[in-house]
Amino acid sequence: MALYAIGDLHLSLGADKSMEVFGGAWQGYVGKIGTALSTLNADDVLILTGDTSWGIDLTQAEPDFRFLDQFPCKKYLVKGNHDYWWGTVGKMKAFLREKGITTLDFLHNNCQFYGDYALCGTRGWFLDEENKAHDAKMLNREVLRLEASLRAAGDREKLCFLHYPPLYQGYECPPILALLMQYRVKLCCYGHLHGPTIRRRVEGRRGSVDYTLISADALDFRPKKICPDLQ
Ligand SMILES: [Fe+2]
Numbered sequence: 570m571a572l573y574a575i576g577d578l579h580l581s582l583g584a585d586k587s588m589e590v591f592g593g594a595w596q597g598y599v600g601k602i603g604t605a606l607s608t609l610n611a612d613d614v615l616i617l618t619g620d621t622s623w624g625i626d627l628t629q630a631e632p633d634f635r636f637l638d639q640f641p642c643k644k645y646l647v648k649g650n651h652d653y654w655w656g657t658v659g660k661m662k663a664f665l666r667e668k669g670i671t672t673l674d675f676l677h678n679n680c681q682f683y684g685d686y687a688l689c690g691t692r693g694w695f696l697d698e699e700n701k702a703h704d705a706k707m708l709n710r711e712v713l714r715l716e717a718s719l720r721a722a723g724d725r726e727k728l729c730f731l732h733y734p735p736l737y738q739g740y741e742c743p744p745i746l747a748l749l750m751q752y753r754v755k756l757c758c759y760g761h762l763h764g765p766t767i768r769r770r771v772e773g774r775r776g777s778v779d780y781t782l783i784s785a786d787a788l789d790f791r792p793k794k795i796c797p798d799l800q
């Protein structure tokens with residue numbers, strides 16, 4: 570039993586937005602993801618940190634859910650900025666139940682547990698100087714979601730999974746960074762950075778928190794092992 574994470578699979582099996590058009594690392598990406606996921610065991614846990622499916626609604630995302638569901642490990646999904654299919658957790662869970670998809674669940678306004686660890690997370694947000702009023706409102710909502718998730722973790726060791734990076738070279742998001750410090754998060758995994766922007770990643774310790782980028786093309790489409798095996 571081990572904990573893994575990866576973001577930005579950008580699957581498009583029911584839509585017409587295959588990332589193959591970008592070539593390079595994205596060539597054959599679905600095959601690469603399949604090969605990597607087939608090495609995980611049924612008792613492993615995989616966090617998917619957003620931009621999982623290009624589907625515009627649950628029906629269009631269903632082939633991507635089925636693709637993921639063929640691999641038996643438990644998967645917890647965080648919302649990304651391109652997950653247009655995302656609805657209320659109740660609605661999403663009802664859809665999966667109705668379709669017999671059993672290995673997908675959500676990390677949204679809650680936390681999940683992995684041994685003694687609490688898995689917390691939310692999409693996060695960018696603070697853009699040009700769009701300050703709108704962004705401040707969206708960020709505020711995300712800060713509340715993250716705090717709800719961290720609070721639900723109680724005293725457990727906290728691992729945090731965000732879609733948007735809370736910091737990278739030339740940018741930081743102070744309210745998110747403050748929460749991660751306040752709740753003594755040990756590790757923060759984030760996605761969203763692709764291609765040339767990957768080089769702006771922040772890796773390693775800042776303050777008391779370790780950061781790591783786990784977008785799929787940064788990991789060559791192989792989930793990163795986050796925690797050593799649990800007995
Ligand atoms: Fe992405």
Ligand SMILES: [Fe+2]
Nearest residue numbers: 620649650761
């Ligand atoms: Fe994204």
